[in-house]
Amino acid sequence: MLDSKLLRTEPEVVAANLARRGFKLDVAHLQALEEQRKKWQIKVDELRNERNVNAKSVGKAKAQGIDIAPLLKQVEDLGQQLAAAEAEFNAVQAQMDQLAMGLPNMLQDSVPEGADETHNVEVRRWGTPREFPYAPLDHVALGEGLMMLDFTNAAKISGARFVVLHKHLARLQRALTQFMLDLHTSEHGYQELYVPYLVNAASLTGTGQLPKFSEDLFSLKGEQDFFLIPTAEVPVTNMARDEIIEATALPLRYVAHTPCFRSEAGSAGRDTRGMIRQHQFEKVEIVQLVRPQDSAAAHEELTAHAEAILQKLELPYRVMALCAGDIGFGSSKTYDLEVWLPGQQKYREISSCSNFETFQARRMQARWRNPETGKPEPLHTLNGSGVAVGRALVAVLENYQQPDGSIEIPAVLKPYMGGLERIQKA
């Protein structure tokens, strides 16, 4: 949610910024609505004031034993007037709210211009893709060759876009998860959390998935209003919802491993092969809650924390600054990490690191007490994948493949694999 004051006082500035995303803000409509809202709010306030003043005088009169019948007669139709005015006000306010909740975040100046992903800018590159004297296999061929990557049973059990991992591959995924959590907690200063995987609508509204992107979510058909989390960002960031955090407690750094559930509505036909795009996948997420003045630096730092995972796994990657047209709804600036996949001969997204500034904080009333003003003010939230575990598994398979179809275990994972050196067909 944007700062409502800014939206009201400088709608053109907001509109110009959002236009960079290709989002058209109808300033005239906004101002017309605002005018109506103000008009009715004043009317409602006046009527309520009249009612309150009257009720008080009734109380006084009664206390003094004066006949209150004439006073009551005076305000006979006040209730109706008030109800009518409130109905008008509520209708306009609802429209305003809907509009406000549908506005994406404003972009930082440093975000590159561009309409789509082809305009994303490469910021840096790490590692050198390995040279293969033969055509490297993709993770599907490798995993199925090992008899450890099983889409057949997954399809039977659930359907498309699910996977069953067997034996060493299942363990490799667990090893990756453990490694990531350990690195973030022991070297990057994050506090590990275990969180619910089912969340309520308020939490999803807080982080920005609702109301606009409900079709991307799985919701439960029970009596309770639950959704499956699309990312740990939702439960973790919402820890701060409706909280006022003391300045001395910031920054807060959280890391959590969760499965993530996405309906992938609208992505039919994309990445149908393999486990790049699944309905259910594992992810380690890092989240920071910081003072506004610290968020830009925290964003760089958080991105570096995600990069450290890939570096220690010795997986070549590049860092992309997403352009205005490709950046997510709630983000003010995003870096994507793209890992090299020899099977595709492409860099593919494995982490997305975003600074939401006050966008999520306003939606969820997550505040810090600014010592300079003494007032609660919205804090800044950031998050990044640190990193997507399923895709990391894919990257390890493809980058560490051997000519005989076996997979060498990355050095940092060996302790988590019980000393296993390589994965080969049993």
Added chain:
RNA sequence: GGAGAGGUGGCAGAGCGGUUGAAUGCACCGGUCUUGAAAACCGGCAGACUCUCACGAGUCUCGUGGGUUCAAAUCCCACCCUCUCCGCCA
């Protein structure tokens, strides 16, 4: 699943339907005192919104949503959540 208790400000905790947006304590901020600190004392201290250049004024919020009433933290209904006991269970 059964029975009961309860949700009030940053925290704890009062609150006969009518000067209660809310006593009191703690925490916090400012001041007096002190070489400094502590203690003591004095003062301030919820949030959001609207009008106003400003001073200031008004509205809303006591879990959420409805209802009763001239008037609701207080009465009624529904829902959500927390706690205790019993049962069941990974």
